[in-house]
Amino acid sequence: MNLSKVLFGFFVLLAATLNFGFFIGDLEVTAHHNPVELFAALVVSLIVTVMKLGERTQRGAVILAASLVADLQLIIAATAWAYYDTTGASGISGAEMATVVSLSGGALVANLVSVVLLVIETATFDRR
Amino acid sequence: MLSPTPEQNTSDSAIFMVLRQMRLPLIVLILTFTFAIVGMMAMPGKDNLGNPWNMDVFEAFYFMSYTASTIGYGELPYPFSTPQRLWVILSIFVTVVAWTYAIGKLVSLLRDDAFRTAVSTQRFARAVERLQEPFVLVVGFGDSGRRLGRLLDANGQQFVVLDKDTQRITQLPLESLSRYVPAHPADGVDPKELIRAGLGLKHCTAVAALTDDEEANLAVVMTASLLAPNVPVVARATEPIMMKRMAAFGDPMIVDPFDLFGDELVVELQKPQTLQLLRWLVSEPGSECPAAERTLEPGKWIIAGEGHFAHRLADDLTKSGNIVTIIDPEVSTESFGATMRRLLPSSAGFAAATDNDTTNLSLLMAAKRLSPEMYLVARQNEPVNQPLFDALNPDSVLVPTWLIAREAIARIGTPLLWRFIEEAKKKTNEWSDNLLTEISRVDHESRPRLWGQSIDPSLFPPLQSWLADGDSRLGELLRDPDRRDISTDLLALMVLRGDDAHVLPSHDFRIEAGDEMLLAGNRAAHESLEDIFTVRAAFDYAVKGNRSKWAWSPIP
Numbered sequence: 001m002n003l004s005k006v007l008f009g010f011f012v013l014l015a016a017t018l019n020f021g022f023f024i025g026d027l028e029v030t031a032h033h034n035p036v037e038l039f040a041a042l043v044v045s046l047i048v049t050v051m052k053l054g055e056r057t058q059r060g061a062v063i064l065a066a067s068l069v070a071d072l073q074l075i076i077a078a079t080a081w082a083y084y085d086t087t088g089a090s091g092i093s094g095a096e097m098a099t100v101v102s103l104s105g106g107a108l109v110a111n112l113v114s115v116v117l118l119v120i121e122t123a124t125f126d127r128r
Numbered sequence: 129m130l131s132p133t134p135e136q137n138t139s140d141s142a143i144f145m146v147l148r149q150m151r152l153p154l155i156v157l158i159l160t161f162t163f164a165i166v167g168m169m170a171m172p173g174k175d176n177l178g179n180p181w182n183m184d185v186f187e188a189f190y191f192m193s194y195t196a197s198t199i200g201y202g203e204l205p206y207p208f209s210t211p212q213r214l215w216v217i218l219s220i221f222v223t224v225v226a227w228t229y230a231i232g233k234l235v236s237l238l239r240d241d242a243f244r245t246a247v248s249t250q251r252f253a254r255a256v257e258r259l260q261e262p263f264v265l266v267v268g269f270g271d272s273g274r275r276l277g278r279l280l281d282a283n284g285q286q287f288v289v290l291d292k293d294t295q296r297i298t299q300l301p302l303e304s305l306s307r308y309v310p311a312h313p314a315d316g317v318d319p320k321e322l323i324r325a326g327l328g329l330k331h332c333t334a335v336a337a338l339t340d341d342e343e344a345n346l347a348v349v350m351t352a353s354l355l356a357p358n359v360p361v362v363a364r365a366t367e368p369i370m371m372k373r374m375a376a377f378g379d380p381m382i383v384d385p386f387d388l389f390g391d392e393l394v395v396e397l398q399k400p401q402t403l404q405l406l407r408w409l410v411s412e413p414g415s416e417c418p419a420a421e422r423t424l425e426p427g428k429w430i431i432a433g434e435g436h437f438a439h440r441l442a443d444d445l446t447k448s449g450n451i452v453t454i455i456d457p458e459v460s461t462e463s464f465g466a467t468m469r470r471l472l473p474s475s476a477g478f479a480a481a482t483d484n485d486t487t488n489l490s491l492l493m494a495a496k497r498l499s500p501e502m503y504l505v506a507r508q509n510e511p512v513n514q515p516l517f518d519a520l521n522p523d524s525v526l527v528p529t530w531l532i533a534r535e536a537i538a539r540i541g542t543p544l545l546w547r548f549i550e551e552a553k554k555k556t557n558e559w560s561d562n563l564l565t566e567i568s569r570v571d572h573e574s575r576p577r578l579w580g581q582s583i584d585p586s587l588f589p590p591l592q593s594w595l596a597d598g599d600s601r602l603g604e605l606l607r608d609p610d611r612r613d614i615s616t617d618l619l620a621l622m623v624l625r626g627d628d629a630h631v632l633p634s635h636d637f638r639i640e641a642g643d644e645m646l647l648a649g650n651r652a653a654h655e656s657l658e659d660i661f662t663v664r665a666a667f668d669y670a671v672k673g674n675r676s677k678w679a680w681s682p683i684p
Contacts, residue, residue, distance in 0.1 A: 036169070039185045043162045050154040054147030082186035 008051050012063070012118050015044040015070065016111040023104050028094035033101055035081055041104070042074040048114065059121055066113040073107035142246035146237050153230035160226040164192050164219035171212040181206065196223035248312070249324070255310035256326040261286050264540055265325055265332055267316035267348050268339030269296045271511045272364065274303065275533030276336060281305045282412035283541055283578075288332075290316050290325050292339070317347040319355065328356045334540035337363040338532060342370040353378035362536045366436065383535045385528035386437040390444030392531075393505065393524055397424045398448065399557040405564050406549055410538045414574045417564065421523060424503050426450045427476030430468070432457050432491050437507065438481045450477075457487060472498045479505035481526075485513045492520055543580035544646040548622045551631045563632070570617050571650035578621075579654065581661065583643040590667045595641050602645075603635025609659045609666040612673060616653040622646040 018041035025032025049071055052064040077100045084096040092100075168188035175181040183191070187205065194201050195216065208216065237243055263286035266273050273291070280287045289311035291297055297313045314321035316339065326332045335356075337348035345363045352361045354377075361380040365371045374380050396403045400421045407418045426449035431438050434456045442452045453471060457464050472478065478495040480488035488506055495502055504522035508514070517525050539546045552560065570576045585592040594600050606618045615635075623630045623637065624644040630637065647657065659666040668674045 035185055039165070040162075043158060046158050047155055050151055050158065053151055053154070054144045054149075056144060078185070082184075085184065086186065 008048075009118060009122075011044055011048045011051065012067075012111075012114050015041060015048050015067070016108070016115050018044055019070070019074070019104060019108045019111050023101060023108050025101075027098040027101050030092055030094065030097045033097060035085075038074070038078055038081065038100070038104060041107070042071070042078055045070045045074055045107070045111070059117055063114050063117050066110045066117070069110040070107040070114070073103050073110065077101075077103035077107065142243055142250055145243060145246060146234075149237050150230070150234060153226075153233045157226045157230045160222045161189075161192055161196065164196070164215075164223050165189055167215045167219060168192065168212065171209070171215045173206065173209045173212050175206050183212075192219065192223060195220060196227050198224060198227075252310050252312040253324045255308070256288055256324070256329070259286060259288075259310070259326070259329075259331055262331050262333040263287050263326065265290070265322070265327060265335045267291075267322070267325075267335065267337045268344070268364075269293075269300070269311070270338065270340055271529035272532035272536075273336070273338045275530060276338065276536050277303065277305065277309070279410070279412060279533060279537040280541065281307060281309075282414075283537070285541065288325050290314050290321060292316075292344075315344070316351075317344050319351045322348065322351050323355065327352060327359070332356065332359060335359055335361045336536050336540065337361065338536065339364070342367055346370055346373055349374045349380045350377050353380065360540055362539050364532050381539050383532050383539075385526070385531040385535075386440050388531050388535055389437075389507075389526040389528075390441045393441070394444050394448045395553065396421050396524060397426075397503075399560065401557045401564060402552060402555065402560040405552060405560040405567075406538075407534070408564070408567070408575055409545065409549065409578065410534045410541070411575055413577050416574060417568060422503075424476055428471070428474055429453070429477045429479065430455060430471050430475050431479045431481050432464075432468075433479070433481030433483075433507070434458060435483070437483075438479075441479060441481060441505075457482060457491065468494065469498065472502070475499075475502065477503035477505065479507070480522075481505070481507045483507075483509055485509050485516075489513075489516055489520060492522055496520075542578045542646070544622060544624055544644055545578060547624060547629055548631070548646055551622065551629050555631075566619060567648060570619050570648055570653075576619075576648045576650055577654050578646065578648050581645045581647055581657065583639055583641055583645070585641055588661055588667075590664050591641070594667075594671060595639070600639045601635060602633055602637040602639055604671045605639070605657070605660060606635065607670045609656050609663075609670040612670050616649065616656045618647055618649040618653045618657065620645055621648055 018037055022033055022037040022041055045067055048067045049064065052060055052067060055061055055064050080096075080103065081092065081100045084092045084100070088096070165185065165188040168191060169183050169185065171182075173181050173183065191204060196219075264280055265288050266276060266280075267290045269277070269289050269291040273289070277287060277289065286307060287309060289297065289300060289309060291311075291313060292315045294313040297311045300309060300311045310325075312321070312325060314325070316322060316337065327335065335348065335352045337345040337352075339345055339348075342365050345365060349361050349363045352359055357378060361378070362383055363374055363380050364383050364385070365374055366384050366386055371382050371384065374382055392403060395406075400423055404418055404420045408415075411418070429442075429445050429450045429452045431442055431445075431452060431454045433454070438454050442454055445452050455464060455467050455471075472495060478492075478499075480491040480495070482488055482491075485508060488508070492504055492506055495504060503524075505524045505526070506517055506520070506522040507526045508517050509528075511527070511529060514527075538549055552563075567576060583591060583595070585595060602620055602623070603615070606615050606620070608614050608616045620633055620637075621631070622645070623633050623639070624646070625640065625642070647654075649657070660670050661667070
């Protein structure tokens with residue numbers, strides 16, 4: 001067992017689960033989406049990116065690319081949330097929440113790609 | 129860390145190295161930030177009206193960003209409560225340390241020797257790849273390499289330098305060359321380094337292996353002949369065994385300064401004007417014609433020295449009809465002095481050919497005193513002794529590094545020049561004398577430009593019809609594209625057809641497709657000829673006499 005592989009698998013999965021947790025629920029219902037969860041998803045996603053920095057294998061590079069996409073989408077979602085939350089008269093509206101959530105939905109796809117790649121890597125590991 | 133494979137190493141290893149090393153500091157930074165932000169959000173605070181208030185993610189991130197980076201705007205948006213301040217104290221200690229750690233690590237990585245080597249290697253490889261003109265790969269930048277570099281630069285040729293010695297590479301910019309020359313401290317013995325330095329690239333037209341280490345030169349010859357079989361290689365070698373080994377790889381041009389010197393000396397004694405011509409042709413463009421040496425009838429010679437060089441020189445002199453005695457100053461000082469005094473008065477020439485400059489100088493001084501009219505030949509081993517040999521002014525001095533550079537430039541510098549030199553060596557002294565006069569007329573007594581021009585209709589289609597009508601004369605190409613009734617200051621030194629060299633062709637010489645011409649001319653003449661070979665209107669007017677309606681229209 002390799003500790004760094006465990007940690008990496010942990011963070012990739014956690015990024016996907018947190019992202020999913022924030023995404024799930026009615027798009028426009030503010031109560032269904034906790035901003036702290038969005039923040040946590042962003043942090044974990046950043047950690048995944050950093051863990052793959054300087055990667056030279058093909059699969060590692062694709063995971064790095066996928067997590068960069070997730071970072072990008074989550075950063076935009078978080079920025080949008082901070083903007084809407086502070087500028088509107090009564091906090092964030094339903095339509096605005098829908099924007100934030102759908103952005104995080106895009107990040108979710110990228111995170112799922114990372115997970116799939118991780119599973120493939122694990123499955124093919126013994127045969128090499 | 130895995131040791132990178134050669135291909136990966138060339139492109140982006142440096143940045144990957146930094147990224148890998150930055151993983152831990154960045155993760156620590158993210159985690160401490162998160163820790164501090166979450167804490168800030170949890171701490172109870174009050175807004176300006178006294179209502180309970182908690183920071184949200186954005187406000188906490190904003191606050192931590194300016195606090196952790198030690199900028200510190202203060203307590204925003206509302207003054208903090210005591211629990212918040214307590215948490216700020218903790219956060220500052222944690223995040224500032226993490227920040228400092230990350231930045232310190234980055235700075236130390238950028239200053240790391242391995243990183244800097246990797247960056248300079250990468251920069252060198254890119255610079256070589258980006259070269260858009262033919263270049264010569266010079267391996268070994270000692271005295272002969274430097275001289276070759278200067279000659280190449282003066283001839284307008286790009287080159288790339290490899291040398292084991294880092295100091296020589298760092299001193300390269302002090303050469304004040306007219307172009308940027310990519311240089312890299314690396315051992316040419318390593319094929320990977322040669323590939324990085326451009327061996328095998330389309331623009332790499334020649335390789336010169338001029339290190340002091342003959343085995344290293346052999347390795348370069350071997351690598352070049354296996355990886356780039358069609359690229360000509362010039363290699364320095366003096367030991368017969370090394371020459372034999374080099375000759376086994378393709379057909380490298382082996383430069384042996386000792387052998388060359390004997391050949392030159394024989395030419396010098398019999399045909400001084402020929403040697404004068406050859407030396408002038410391989411000098412820098414714009415330089416004056418070197419002075420002619422005096423002739424010497426075959427006679428008795430004394431060579432003071434032992435070993436390879438003395439015997440080589442003796443062989444060459446004997447072959448040209450001289451009677452040579454070799455004496456070894458090392459054997460016995462007394463009998464040596466006696467022999468000198470006995471032989472010198474009846475001798476025509478004296479060569480000080482030991483491998484010690486001090487000995488050579490003292491021998492020369494002695495010979496000069498005994499017989500002032502004697503033809504003196506000196507071997508100079510160390511470049512630093514140049515002023516001493518200049519002061520003594522013997523008739524002929526062997527400077528190995530200078531000979532090597534000259535020979536190398538003649539062989540790989542201007543195309544066709546080497547062939548012309550070979551042909552010129554066969555001619556008489558008078559022939560050379562006449563040619564010297566003609567060449568000095570071309571560019572105000574200074575060494576004109578020399579360049580090769582191939583007659584290739586596929587590169588310039590108008591040539592096709594001109595060549596096809598069967599009356600294509602050389603003289604028509606040498607006309608001024610502004611006034612065709614006068615000829616430009618161009619001298620066609622040679623036309624090479626297949627393997628036949630036509631030296632000094634007349635203006636009536638018939639040009640055929642595939643001919644290679646070696647031309648000498650001043651700058652204006654060079655540019656005129658380039659116009660004729662690239663601009664259709666210039667070609668039509670100068671060669672055929674048709675004034676085109678669209679003057680100076682470029683070829684489609």
